[in-house]
Structure formats: structure tokens, C-alpha cells
Amino acid sequence: MTNSAGSKLGRRISGIVLAIFTLIWMFPLVWMFFMSFKTNSEIYAAPLSLPQHLNLDNFARALETLNIGRMYVNTLIVAVLSVGLGFLVTFLSSYALCRMVFRNKKLQRGLLRFFQLGLMISPFILLFPIYRITVQGNLYNSIWSLVLPYIATQVSFNTLLMYNFFKGLPAEIEEAALIDGCNLPQLLGRLILPMTKPVVVTVIVFNVLYVWNEYPIASVLLRDESMYTLSMGASMFKGAYSVDNAGIIAASVLIIVPELIFYGFLQRYIVDGMVAGAVKG
Amino acid sequence: MNKKAMKRISGLILATLLLGTLTACGGNAGGKGEGAAEDGSAESGGDTVKLTFGIHIADLEKQEPQTYEVLKAFEEANPDIELEILSTSDADEQGTQMKLAAESGTLPDIFWCQYGIAKEMYDAGYIMELSDFLEYDTRVNDAIGEQLRTVGEDGSENETGEFYGLPYQKLVTGFWYNKTVFEENNIEPPHNGTTFEEFLEIVKALNEKGIVTISNGAKTTYSDWAFQAMFVRYGFLEHINAIRNGEESFVNEDFLNYFEMIDELREAGAFPSNITTQDYFQAKEAFLSGNAAMLDSGQWDSAEINERLGDQVGFWWGPTFENGVGDQNVGMQAFTNNLRVSAEVEEDQAKKDAVYRFLSFWLGEEADKIRVQYGVNPLTTVPEAGEDNKAYAAMLSAMNEEGWSGIPLQPDQIVTDVIKNTLNDAIYGVMSGIYSPQEACESLQSAQENQ
Numbered sequence: 001m002t003n004s005a006g007s008k009l010g011r012r013i014s015g016i017v018l019a020i021f022t023l024i025w026m027f028p029l030v031w032m033f034f035m036s037f038k039t040n041s042e043i044y045a046a047p048l049s050l051p052q053h054l055n056l057d058n059f060a061r062a063l064e065t066l067n068i069g070r071m072y073v074n075t076l077i078v079a080v081l082s083v084g085l086g087f088l089v090t091f092l093s094s095y096a097l098c099r100m101v102f103r104n105k106k107l108q109r110g111l112l113r114f115f116q117l118g119l120m121i122s123p124f125i126l127l128f129p130i131y132r133i134t135v136q137g138n139l140y141n142s143i144w145s146l147v148l149p150y151i152a153t154q155v156s157f158n159t160l161l162m163y164n165f166f167k168g169l170p171a172e173i174e175e176a177a178l179i180d181g182c183n184l185p186q187l188l189g190r191l192i193l194p195m196t197k198p199v200v201v202t203v204i205v206f207n208v209l210y211v212w213n214e215y216p217i218a219s220v221l222l223r224d225e226s227m228y229t230l231s232m233g234a235s236m237f238k239g240a241y242s243v244d245n246a247g248i249i250a251a252s253v254l255i256i257v258p259e260l261i262f263y264g265f266l267q268r269y270i271v272d273g274m275v276a277g278a279v280k281g
Numbered sequence: 282m283n284k285k286a287m288k289r290i291s292g293l294i295l296a297t298l299l300l301g302t303l304t305a306c307g308g309n310a311g312g313k314g315e316g317a318a319e320d321g322s323a324e325s326g327g328d329t330v331k332l333t334f335g336i337h338i339a340d341l342e343k344q345e346p347q348t349y350e351v352l353k354a355f356e357e358a359n360p361d362i363e364l365e366i367l368s369t370s371d372a373d374e375q376g377t378q379m380k381l382a383a384e385s386g387t388l389p390d391i392f393w394c395q396y397g398i399a400k401e402m403y404d405a406g407y408i409m410e411l412s413d414f415l416e417y418d419t420r421v422n423d424a425i426g427e428q429l430r431t432v433g434e435d436g437s438e439n440e441t442g443e444f445y446g447l448p449y450q451k452l453v454t455g456f457w458y459n460k461t462v463f464e465e466n467n468i469e470p471p472h473n474g475t476t477f478e479e480f481l482e483i484v485k486a487l488n489e490k491g492i493v494t495i496s497n498g499a500k501t502t503y504s505d506w507a508f509q510a511m512f513v514r515y516g517f518l519e520h521i522n523a524i525r526n527g528e529e530s531f532v533n534e535d536f537l538n539y540f541e542m543i544d545e546l547r548e549a550g551a552f553p554s555n556i557t558t559q560d561y562f563q564a565k566e567a568f569l570s571g572n573a574a575m576l577d578s579g580q581w582d583s584a585e586i587n588e589r590l591g592d593q594v595g596f597w598w599g600p601t602f603e604n605g606v607g608d609q610n611v612g613m614q615a616f617t618n619n620l621r622v623s624a625e626v627e628e629d630q631a632k633k634d635a636v637y638r639f640l641s642f643w644l645g646e647e648a649d650k651i652r653v654q655y656g657v658n659p660l661t662t663v664p665e666a667g668e669d670n671k672a673y674a675a676m677l678s679a680m681n682e683e684g685w686s687g688i689p690l691q692p693d694q695i696v697t698d699v700i701k702n703t704l705n706d707a708i709y710g711v712m713s714g715i716y717s718p719q720e721a722c723e724s725l726q727s728a729q730e731n732q
Binding site: 040041044045065127128131132135136140219220223225235236237238239240241242243245 | 337338339340343344345367368369370371372374377378381384385386387561562563566567569570578579581582585
């Protein structure tokens with residue numbers, strides 16, 4: 001067998017393997033989509049079968065039960081504010097940690113470790129202190145009760161990616177810009193920010209998905225139904241001794257479709273961003 | 282349009298958007314629903330008293346319509362009291378929320394909370410003692426006062442006469458059975474008084490025909506209600522206080538006999554082969570679709586069962602045991618005293634009056650009538666079945682069976698959360714063959730010693 005024939009066969013095999021993995025990954029989503037058209041009885045009796053009819057009752061019930069428009073708006077507001085502010089904070093702090101000359105190097109390293117420490121702590125362990133601070137700050141049951149903890153949970157991940165990315169940028173470009181009369185805000189806004197596009201997109205995608213799906217903090221800090229975010233939707237179909245699985249699945253489809261579209265549009269940047277942010281440094 | 286102008290316009294749009302979102306947030310910032318106090322409790326003053334009601338059901342109107350209707354009827358009957366419902370999605374989340382709220386001074390005025398957590402909160406002074414309420418409402422006192430004053434929520438003797446929970450619901454549980462399945466297979470269904478040996482023969486006969494006798498699902502470990510009643514027939518209530526005091530052990534002859542009984546049922550093929558991989562809701566569907574002869578459940582399912590099986594359903598308390606302990610003619614009719622009142626209510630007389638009026642209504646005749654309409658047992662009045670609900674009528678027939686009385690306490694409701702979880706795991710462990718009877722008893726004793 002020649003080399004080119006061998007590599008062609010290799011490519012075919014890896015293509016088949018990748019196709020199989022893609023199908024495995026897609027199966028739960030496709031299955032969920034089909035199940036959203038089935039009745040509760042059909043789901044229990046034959047969970048893997050195709051729906052017998054294109055039954056839209058589950059979606060009608062989901063829309064009737066959930067104030068889905070309000071939930072989308074709430075989730076969007078929380079996502080825009082928390083991801084926007086979280087990005088602003090960590091963009092500036094990571095740049096400062098990377099480029100500022102510290103007299104005490106230990107302090108610099110210590111600050112960096114502090115910013116990244118959150119990666120080792122589950123935010124749910126901090127639920128009680130978060131709750132107390134929120135109540136004392138008179139923020140309970142408001143959008144800000146979610147925005148502030150979500151910013152805090154984003155800081156470590158954002159710092160990890162952005163600090164390492166800044167490390168890999170040649171300092172000469174920034175020095176040249178400064179010699180040409182560029183001030184610090186211009187340097188950050190016109191030079192650094194455009195260069196960090198892959199990391200910015202990665203950070204935004206991951207954080208928006210986190211905010212979109214986050215349940216434990218939202219379930220504790222929100223009590224008023226008009227403030228609910230999308231992740232709270234599925235819990236509305238469960239009683240003490242009853243559960244409407246078909247309703248949950250239909251609501252889940254309504255909740256994740258925008259997420260999939262969002263991810264689909266931006267996914268090509270994610271690998272670039274992860275590699276750029278995680279390897280250098 | 283040049284680039285600079287474009288940038289200015291997009292900057293203006295972004296600023297407007299940000300302002301808009303901030304305004305949207307500002308409307309609710311720091312507050313609860315309209316009219317509620319900032320600290321999460323109720324406001325009183327002026328002509329209207331506002332009360333908060335914390336409940337473990339996310340969508341009350343759909344998931345527990347009888348409670349929703351009772352609350353609605355209360356508001357209609359008391360226009361000077363405004364009720365705000367604060368929902369969580371399940372019992373665990375409610376427990377977590379109430380603990381957090383108690384320690385932050387934001388407990389709802391009235392709320393649902395299970396015994397284990399409620400006891401901790403009462404001991405810490407967060408929950409109000411309620412014996413005073415029985416003087417306020419003598420009708421309730423006559424109906425359930427003695428039970429509340431004399432028996433603690435853990436089943437022990439109530440030496441002080443104090444209590445801090447009022448009935449949320451009356452838990453009537455046992456086996457629903459599908460008459461059609463029995464008729465089609467020429468097998469006589471069980472009746473109240475059927476012994477374990479007779480029941481074992483029924484199980485074997487059904488098993489020979491390839492029919493699952495008892496539909497159960499281990500993935501929802503709490504769904505073992507009929508087996509909780511059987512545990513009482515094996516002396517659970519007689520032993521538990523001595524076990525708590527360290528005078529006895531969970532590894533005793535009566536409890537071993539209990540778990541051996543479950544093991545015998547397993548060997549006879551009483552449970553589904555997929556018991557470990559299905560949950561209660563799947564088990565219920567198997568029963569409703571005619572794939573199992575019996576369902577271990579309670580009165581909350583009567584409406585759904587009536588809709589699917591109508592008059593083809595019967596209700597049975599479960600078998601009696603020759604080697605059992607105490608009266609065998611008993612069926613589970615336990616109050617779950619999970620309705621609590623925040624201790625802060627005591628400090629505000631107007632609010633306390635409103636809370637007492639609410640509790641009076643909750644335990645009153647009108648609320649009971651609403652419950653019965655939905656096939657749910659009344660709390661303080663004698664139940665009568667509606668003509669349409671044949672399943673509930675079957676349950677009432679069992680409740681009114683001569684010579685049978687009610688078990689007032691369900692074992693897993695009167696123990697700590699650790700023992701409760703271990704008990705449920707032990708029962709399902711033996712049902713699925715993971716535990717031997719000896720191991721089931723030992724796991725309970727180990728949990729008792731290590732909690």
C-alpha cells in the first residue's frame with residue numbers, strides 16, 4: 001500500500017469514527033426533540049420510539065404554564081449585564097496583571113492565583129454567604145441578585161484565558177503604539193481588544209451558556225415568578241408526587257433552541273480561543 | 282455615513298439599551314412581589330395585612346389544584362388579607378430555602394417544612410409554638426387537638442404539650458389494584474384482612490401468568506408508602522423510641538421479620554424486573570396502562586387513577602402478618618404536620634391574627650369541602666366521596682371498613698433525614714435483592730449510631 005493510499009484510508013476511518021461520535025453526541029438532542037411530540041404515556045411506554053403523531057399539545061402546555069417571553073427577557077438582561085460587566089472587569093484586571101510591573105513579584109503571582117482560585121471552588125458551596133450578602137444588600141429577588149454572583153463565578157475562568165493570551169502577545173506592538181502617542185484607553189480599546197477576538201468570543205460563549213443554564217443560584221435567590229430566568233422553567237412541571245415529563249421536554253426544547261443557534265454561530269471561534277488562552281504563558 | 286458617525290450611533294444605541302435594562306431591573310430591585318416587605322416577610326398596617334406562604338410546589342394551580350383553590354377561597358373570604366405564594370420546586374429545595382431564610386431573617390409567615398429541618402429550626406427559635414391556636418379555634422381543638430398535644434411529630438410522647446406543626450395533608454396510602462387484571466386471570470384480588478401467606482399465593486399466581494404484582498420504582502426511593510404501613514404492623518412505632526434512646530437496636534427480631542417478608546415477596550416475583558431503573562412515575566404508568574396488578578401509592582393519585590381506570594380500581598391496606606406486632610387491622614392515615622409559622626409572627630399582633638384566621642380556614646370545613654372535590658382527604662371533617670371519583674370512593678370504603686383503624690404516623694415522617702433516607706434505601710435494597718434482611722437492619726443501625 002502506498003503512502004497516499006494509506007493516508008486516504010486513515011482519513012476515511014477517522015471520518016467514520018468522527019461521524020459515529022457526532023451521532024452519539026447528537027442522539028440525546030434528537031431524542032429530546034422527538035419526545036417533545038409524545039404524550040406522557042408514550043414516553044413511559046416506548047421511550048425510544050418515534051412519536052405516533054405530530055402532537056403539539058406539550059408545547060401549548062409549556063407556553064401556557066411558563067411566561068416564556070418574560071423568562072427570555074429576564075435571562076437576556078442577566079446574561080448581557082453579567083457577561084458584559086464580568087468581561088470588562090477581567091479584561092482590565094488580566095491586562096494589568098500581565099503588563100504592570102510589580103515591585104513585589106510575589107504580590108503579582110499572589111493576585112493572579114487569587115483571581116484564578118475560583119476555578120477550584122464550586123459556586124454552590126458559597127450559596128449561603130451569597131444568600132446572606134444578597135439579603136443584606138437588599139438585592140434579594142432582583143436581577144442584580146443573579147448578576148453579581150454570576151460575575152464573580154466568571155472571573156477565574158476569564159482570567160485564566162485572558163491572562164495567558166495577553167502573555168503571548170508581543171509587547172513590541174504595544175510599545176510602538178505608545179511611542180506613536182496612543183494613551184492607555186486607546187491602547188486597550190483600539191489595539192488589544194481587536195487582537196483578543198478569539199478569546200473574547202470564547203469567554204462570551206461559555207459565560208452566556210453558563211448563565212442560560214444556571215439553576216441552583218437562581219432557584220435560591222429568586223422567589224417572584226415574574227423574575228424567573230429560563231433555567232427555572234423545567235421545575236414548573238413537577239409536583240410533590242407528579243411530574244409532567246412531556247411538558248418538561250417541550251419546555252426544554254424551547255429553552256435550548258436559542259442556545260444552540262447562539263453556539264452554532266460562534267462555535268468556530270471557540271477552539272481558537274481555548275487554544276490561544278490555555279497553551280501560552 | 283462615515284465610520285465615526287456609525288460608531289457614535291452604535292454607542293448611543295448601546296447606552297440606551299443598557300439604560301433600558303437597568304430601568305427594567307430597577308422596578309424589582311431589592312424587592313419581592315408588589316406589596317411584600319423587603320425582608321421577605323409580610324407587611325401589616327393600614328387596612329390590609331399581607332402574609333407570605335412558602336410552599337414546595339412550583340406551579341400550585343396545576344400540580345396541587347386543591348391547595349390553590351383553598352388559598353384562593355381564603356383570599357375571597359378575607360379581603361383584608363393578601364396572600365403571597367412563594368414557591369420552590371420540591372421538598373429538598375424547600376428545606377434548603379427555609380434554612381437559608383431562617384438564618385437570614387426572611388422566613389415566610391406560613392410555610393411548608395418537613396419534620397427533621399423544622400425541629401432544628403424550632404429548637405433555634407425560628408418557628409412559632411402553636412398550642413395557643415387551639416384556644417383560638419375550638420373546633421380544630423375538638424377535632425385534632427388531643428393528637429397534637431399528646432403525640433410528638435417524632436411519634437414519641439409529647440410531654441410538654443407544645444407543638445409547632447399543623448396538618449398540611451392527611452396521608453392515606455396503600456395499594457391501588459386493577460380489578461380487570463385480576464378478573465381476566467381468574468385470580469381473586471386481596472381484601473382488607475388478607476394475610477401475608479394468602480397474598481404470597483396471589484403473587485405466585487400472577488407471576489405464573491407473567492404479570493407484575495406490585496408496580497414500584499427504586500429511583501424515587503420515597504415511593505414505598507404501603508411498605509411503611511407494613512413496617513408499623515411489624516412494630517416500628519413500638520420500637521422506635523427505645524432505638525432512639527439507645528436501649529434497642531434496629532437489628533431486632535421484628536424488623537428482621539419485616540425485611541424477610543419483603544425478601545419473600547421479591548423471591549416470589551412480586552416486583553418488576555426493572556425496579557432499580559424505573560421511578561415512581563414510570564411505575565404508575567405501568568399500573569395505569571394495565572401492565573401491573575397493583576400500585577403502591579396514596580390518595581393524591583385518586584383523580585388520575587379514576588380518569589384512567591374508573592370503577593375498575595380497588596384499594597387495599599396491605600397484608601396482615603401472623604408474626605406481626607400489635608393490631609394488624611390498621612391502615613396508613615397519617616397527618617403530615619408540615620405547616621409551620623415563623624416565630625416573627627408572634628411579634629406583630631395584627632399579623633398573628635391574620636395567620637390564625639388563615640390556619641382556621643385551612644383546617645376548616647370550607648377548605649375540606651374543596652379538598653374532597655379534588656379527591657383529596659379532608660383534614661378535620663368526615664370525608665364523603667364525590668359521585669364521579671370511583672377511585673376515591675374505593676379508598677373511602679377502605680377507610681370506613683369496620684374493625685380497621687388509622688395509623689397516625691408514617692415511619693419515614695417521624696425520623697431524622699438520615700434515617701429516613703436509609704430506611705427507604707433499605708426497603709428498596711431488599712426489594713431489588715441488593716440487601717439481605719440482615720444487611721438492611723444493620724444499615725439502619727449503622728445510620729442511627731453515626732448520625
